[in-house]
Amino acid sequence: MSEDVASQAIDLVAQQSQGRMGVQFFGGEPLLEYDLLVYCVEYAQNRARQAGLACVFRATTNGSLLTDEACRFFRDIGLVLTISSEGLPQRQDACRRFADGRPSSAVVEAAVQRALAHNVRVKAYMVLDPCHLENFVESVAYLRRCGVRMFSLGLNIFVRWTEAQIRQVEQTIEGLGRLYLQSILADQPLGIDVLDDKLFAWAVGGYPGGQTCPSCRWLLSVTPDGRLFRGRAFTSDCRGCSDSVGDVWQGLRISLDGHALKSGEPLSPRCKSCGLAPYCMYWCRCANTYTSGNPDVPGEVLCRYQAAVIRTAERVSHRITGELAQQPQADE
């Protein structure tokens, strides 16, 4: 990406934002373009200052090029650094090798330790994939022992899942729920974004109507040639959200707020009669399209994943509420 495209994109974000704007570096390996990343941060900070906005930064990396200089810079600007990881060394080396075949676990673990030593806010990104579901919970526990406290979970929606693999996903989510609960009860809370999100949904009685998929509403992706896409998808084969919505020179062709997907009633008959619907993200049309072929119908893996996360969050919520009720009050 050229500095011109990056600057135009940041100008557009500043124009579209109120109170706060954010710039996220991802897609390929952003640290390959470290100088451009620094340019973007400085440009965005200036632009935000002029517009009276706060500005936040995120980056997603495989960690292989993370230097002490980059860590100091990320710490100073408060950037949240998401490191893609498979956790346990044997899992990492089985799933992610360098192009020349070398294992990557030692490099990634060193990157995690380097970032933590510099007080960078580190998050681990882990994907539930049918090819390697074994030891997933153990891998989260391993990264936690390495010092990581925040986790972002993804589900590979671009492949076919068998019934046995979907059941394994459900068991994995239950296992993560146990780990999550233990960490809270031990007063060393662990953040797992999907469980955090569902606990919040339980606390407020479900997602409000009229809500859109958060990625589609808040995230615009910019390709190196300056095209804009909703969320993180770049392909044009999704009938939901993934067609280009403009470019950095002409701006957006549509209003992001007009992309209402959860307009009250679910459209899928199965979701209409489902008691979990208020807490479910069945309205992400990209994910629906990839998993079922229909933007209004969540595919089986998506539905069972959502249901497993919602039920796990419910169990965690009940357990925490029960524990709190048993604790003596401060004035007792």
Ligand code: SF4
């Ligand atoms: S859990 Fe499944 S059936 Fe229920 S609302 Fe979500 S996607 Fe629809």
